[in-house]
Amino acid sequence: MSRIHGTNTKPELEVRRRLHSMGFRFRLHCSKLPGKPDIVLPKHKKAIFVHGCFWHGHQGCKRSKPPSSNVQFWTAKIAKTVERDRNNRKALVELGWQALTIWSCEIKNTEFLEKRLREFLDDPASEEK
Ligand SMILES: [Zn+2]
Numbered sequence: 869m870s871r872i873h874g875t876n877t878k879p880e881l882e883v884r885r886r887l888h889s890m891g892f893r894f895r896l897h898c899s900k901l902p903g904k905p906d907i908v909l910p911k912h913k914k915a916i917f918v919h920g921c922f923w924h925g926h927q928g929c930k931r932s933k934p935p936s937s938n939v940q941f942w943t944a945k946i947a948k949t950v951e952r953d954r955n956n957r958k959a960l961v962e963l964g965w966q967a968l969t970i971w972s973c974e975i976k977n978t979e980f981l982e983k984r985l986r987e988f989l990d991d992p993a994s995e996e997k
Contacts, residue, residue, distance in 0.1 A: 879972040880906050880918040886981055892989060903956025905967065914989060915960055917953070917969045925950040926971045966991070 884907060887894055898908040898915070905915035921931035925946040934942040957967045968988040974981055 879920070879970070879975040882975045883907060883916065883918050883970055883981070883985070886978065887985060890982065890985065890989075892985075901963070901965070902959035903953065905960070909989065912989060913965045915965055915967045916985075916988075917957075917967065918972070919953070919969055920972045922946075923949060924953055924969075924971075926973065929971065929973055931973050 884894070884896075887907065892909060893911070894916075895908045895910060897904055897906060898910075901908065901915060903915075903917065906918045907916040909915075919926070921929045922933075923946065924932075926932040932946075934946070953969075957969075960967045966988070968984070970981065970984065974984070
């Protein structure tokens with residue numbers, strides 16, 4: 869079960885760097901919001917979660933395969949996390965926030981990452997009136 873892939877660059881740091889270079893201001897680990905989003909843009913009411921594919925059960929992702937031992941244990945544990953994530957996102961939306969999940973497997977492709985961030989953050993639906 870390899871969770872960390874070679875470098876010291878944590879996916880979250882990479883997302884923060886990217887956001888910064890795109891000129892966005894953000895806050896970190898907002899404990900007042902459901903699920904403690906990793907990155908919060910209060911002005912836009914947008915929250916970003918940076919999730920590890922394994923721990924958060926990224927569907928269809930080859931990094932999210934459970935280890936060959938203790939399959940049941942891991943499957944149950946991860947299912948719980950997935951459920952919790954879903955509830956947190958729902959709670960955020962109910963508070964009038966938007967949430968985006970960035971998966972750790974998506975970080976390497978900076979072009980893709982930037983596109984996802986931009987689409988999420990430029991969404992006019994939540995622009996301040
Ligand atoms: Zn993934």
